[in-house]
Amino acid sequence: MKGKKARYGIKFYELTSFDGFVLNIEMYKGKQELQMAMPKRTSKIDGIVLRLMENYLNKGHSLYMDNYYNSLTLSNTLLEYKTHTTGTLRKNRKGNPKCIIDKKLKKGDHIWRRKNSVYVSKWKDKRDVLCITTKVQPKLVQSENRFGHQKNKPAEIVDYNHYMSGVDRSDQMVSYYSSPRKTCKCATNQTKLENKHLFNASSALDHFVQGIVLKFSTKNYMNEDFVSQV
Secondary structure: OOOOOOOOOOOEEEEEOOOOOEEEEEEOOOOOOOOOOOOOOOOHHHHHHHHHOHHHOOOOOEEEEOOOOOOHHHHHHHHHOOOEEEEEOOOOOOOOOHHHHOOOOOOOOEEEEEEOOEEEEEEEOOOEEEEEEOOOOOOEEEEEOOOOOEEEEEHHHHHHHHHOOHHHHHHHHHHHOOOOOOOOOOOOOHHHHHHHHHHHHHHHHHHOOOOOOOOOOOOOOOOOOOEEOO
16 A cells, blocks of 8 residues: 555545544445445545445534545535535645645745635645635634644644544554454465454444534535635
């Protein structure tokens, strides 16, 4: 797997709550068809998200994703199912506003544009950070880091950082109840690996059970192309 320390393995997609409980899990096994009727514009990546979220759509949840998944098309599609999205965004995604992508910023600068109900923002920290959200109106807010230092950050970034750690917490909890054991044998059956991963996730969930609270807010938006901040 490109960009990973372990080049070979089994790819899993996980949907978790913000506090680390696995809500849905899917193992990559090639091309799949969606059970639900979807527009033709749905991409493969969008399909992964919609399959994982199938039981949680139209319930007012907010979904936080990294830049591998996010796009304007996906944000608009999920809004149709009463689901907000927030996360980082790749600059080469189709439909991104060029005025945001091409703009050169100084450290601390923050700009945004809106199209219908989707906001795309750019913030200069040590590097450019692109973000997309349908939940938070972009603006700079005071944020405190773990050392107690105050810093101006975009509201959408603060919201994303607060809720995005769910998968990392899930992996942390799974590591405490790991079923694999070290052995001298090198060959391992793929089915055993799959079962161990699923067993680990379910074991962690058995030991930590809590409620999940996610909110959905509705606002009135103008129907137009990307417009500038006011």
